[in-house]
Amino acid sequence: xxxxxxxxxxxDVSESKKVIVLNPVGYPPKVTPKPMAPRLDTLDxxxxxLVDPRxxxxxxxxxxxxxxxxxxxxxxxxKLVQMSSVYTKDDPKTWEEIKANGDAAIxxxxx
Amino acid sequence: MHGMTIDxxxxxxxxxxxxxxxxxxxxxVTRVSGMPQARYVFVPQPVMGKSARELRAYVDGNDxxxxxxxxxxxxxxxxxxxxxxxLKGVTFERSTPRLVEPDTEExxxxxxxxxxxxxxxxxxxxxxxRVAEMLSHTSHKPDEVVGHMRSTAFREYWExxxxxxxxxxxxAGARPDYFPVxxxxxxxxxxARGSTTSSxxxxxxxxxxxxxxxxxxxxxxxxxxxNHANATIGRAYGLLSQNLQGGSVPGLTYMGSQGNNYxxxxxxxxxxxxxxxxxxxxxxxxxxxxxxxxxxxxxxRSTAFTLGVREKHWREHVxxxxxxxxxxxxxxxxxxxxxxxxxxxxxxxxxxxxxxQWAYDNALMPASEYWxxxxxxxYIYPRATFGEEPWVSKLKAAADELIRMFxxxxxxxxxxxxxxxxxxxxxxxxxxKTVSVDEWR
Numbered sequence: 001x002x003x004x005x006x007x008x009x010x011x012d013v014s015e016s017k018k019v020i021v022l023n024p025v026g027y028p029p030k031v032t033p034k035p036m037a038p039r040l041d042t043l044d045x046x047x048x049x050l051v052d053p054r055x056x057x058x059x060x061x062x063x064x065x066x067x068x069x070x071x072x073x074x075x076x077x078x079k080l081v082q083m084s085s086v087y088t089k090d091d092p093k094t095w096e097e098i099k100a101n102g103d104a105a106i107x108x109x110x111x
Numbered sequence: 112m113h114g115m116t117i118d119x120x121x122x123x124x125x126x127x128x129x130x131x132x133x134x135x136x137x138x139x140v141t142r143v144s145g146m147p148q149a150r151y152v153f154v155p156q157p158v159m160g161k162s163a164r165e166l167r168a169y170v171d172g173n174d175x176x177x178x179x180x181x182x183x184x185x186x187x188x189x190x191x192x193x194x195x196x197x198l199k200g201v202t203f204e205r206s207t208p209r210l211v212e213p214d215t216e217e218x219x220x221x222x223x224x225x226x227x228x229x230x231x232x233x234x235x236x237x238x239x240x241r242v243a244e245m246l247s248h249t250s251h252k253p254d255e256v257v258g259h260m261r262s263t264a265f266r267e268y269w270e271x272x273x274x275x276x277x278x279x280x281x282x283a284g285a286r287p288d289y290f291p292v293x294x295x296x297x298x299x300x301x302x303a304r305g306s307t308t309s310s311x312x313x314x315x316x317x318x319x320x321x322x323x324x325x326x327x328x329x330x331x332x333x334x335x336x337x338n339h340a341n342a343t344i345g346r347a348y349g350l351l352s353q354n355l356q357g358g359s360v361p362g363l364t365y366m367g368s369q370g371n372n373y374x375x376x377x378x379x380x381x382x383x384x385x386x387x388x389x390x391x392x393x394x395x396x397x398x399x400x401x402x403x404x405x406x407x408x409x410x411x412r413s414t415a416f417t418l419g420v421r422e423k424h425w426r427e428h429v430x431x432x433x434x435x436x437x438x439x440x441x442x443x444x445x446x447x448x449x450x451x452x453x454x455x456x457x458x459x460x461x462x463x464x465x466x467x468q469w470a471y472d473n474a475l476m477p478a479s480e481y482w483x484x485x486x487x488x489x490y491i492y493p494r495a496t497f498g499e500e501p502w503v504s505k506l507k508a509a510a511d512e513l514i515r516m517f518x519x520x521x522x523x524x525x526x527x528x529x530x531x532x533x534x535x536x537x538x539x540x541x542x543x544k545t546v547s548v549d550e551w552r
Contacts, residue, residue: 018213026269026355034119034145056159085497108128
């Protein structure tokens with residue numbers, strides 16, 4: 001429910017019948033743009049990390065993604081990794097490994 | 112969320128895969144996170160419980176949102192160049208006006224309903240006069256920041272002031288003298304409108320002199336709709352949570368699959384300190400008996416109940432109840448004073464801590480069963496493999512070895528009820544914190 005999605009309107013009624021009320025909605029943070037990583041020219045010869053957030057059998061899905069790459073794009077090297085702990089926690093150790101040894105990442109399946 | 116982190120912070124092109132029911136959530140979260148062009152792909156819901164063959168069909172099939180092949184979208188997400196407008200949509204400044212545009216009462220009621228600012232029950236319109244009266248019952252200034260709240264760990268925090276809390280308190284129909292209790296709930300920063308798919312609710316236990324001052328109920332029907340303070344304080348907690356955290360709208364900012372009726376007033380009641388044989392809950396948590404407090408629990412879902420504490424098989428009966436709880440939600444005993452005294456008679460539990468210790472020692476389950484629970488797999492097993500205690504030790508247990516289901520510090524006891532009989536219940540929930548009401552007077 002962001003403010004731009006809410007309906008703020010005035011009706012065509014006499015001023016005497018209008019009521020002044022306060023808005024019950026809190027204050028959202030200012031949206032800060034974040035840069036995105038440059039995309040790859042091709043996946044050929046690249047290492048793609050498949051990141052399992054360890055949620056609701058996501059590892060089983062990623063194994064099928066890995067199988068697809070092996071069959072359809074064998075030039076792509078895939079590496080299936082699990083997040084270090086529960087998916088609600090950040091995992092800089094794993095992200096550093098991906099940055100150091102990988103070219104791209106696929107993460108899922110999350111909410 | 113993690114996909115955006117890998118992509119933006121670590122500079123690795125990333126595609127996130129989600130199930131299709133989260134389409135609006137993903138679009139919203141990426142936008143307010145400053146990455147509206149983040150690359151993501153959807154597969155059908157659910158993934159959980161599907162066979163390898165079925166999951167391969169997801170991979171070979173189409174994104175149910177776009178209708179395009181899943182793997183084609185993944186590959187394009189990693190290779191399609193950024194077109195320079197990846198930041199489009201993130202430069203707007205969102206702000207919340209103090210007032211709603213004046214209108215008739217009828218139209219304003221419709222507006223609040225359509226904007227999802229209510230719990231779909233009629234509200235009291237927060238006029239300036241009503242809000243001012245609410246504000247007169249605290250020494251804190253209207254523009255003072257009370258806290259920050261969000262519906263899930265993956266969303267942004269929103270901020271709120273004393274006046275914003277007052278607006279929601281008026282809407283709930285709360286009397287102005289309840290306001291310090293409601294401010295304390297807001298200061299807990301624990302949302303009563305969590306967006307988890309598990310449909311959790313919150314629970315509120317009020318302790319201390321404030322119970323008498325505002326006329327709360329801790330006796331007969333305390334958890335039922337028979338007391339104005341219990342009803343409207345709990346309702347205010349729900350309304351302020353949804354409005355001050357940025358919404359609670361199904362499919363967007365609320366994803367509870369089944370929902371939960373406990374959410375209507377967040378199971379709000381006072382502890383029956385006068386008839387309890389034990390220390391009040393807030394005293395267990397470091398406050399003086401003369402302090403007034405609110406204690407907030409979240410994750411409330413599962414409930415078990417029984418009558419009495421039988422002489423012959425009470426141990427087995429209580430163990431059965433504990434085994435029936437979800438292993439991820441620790442038990443809080445809600446005991447009528449009759450049941451509380453029976454526990455003393457049967458087990459010699461002359462303190463709450465002794466009953467808690469007994470429950471901790473007797474809530475047992477074979478290790479293989481425990482680790483196979485989906486919620487344990489999702490939330491505990493990863494922490495065990497990461498080396499966190501006590502779970503890493505539990506992980507070493509043999510498959511048929513009985514292991515403890517809960518942590519000692521997560522089990523609680525509260526006394527409530529009017530002694531019309533010795534019924535009692537266990538509610539599965541997570542204690543979050545106890546907040547002083549006195550500091551918000």
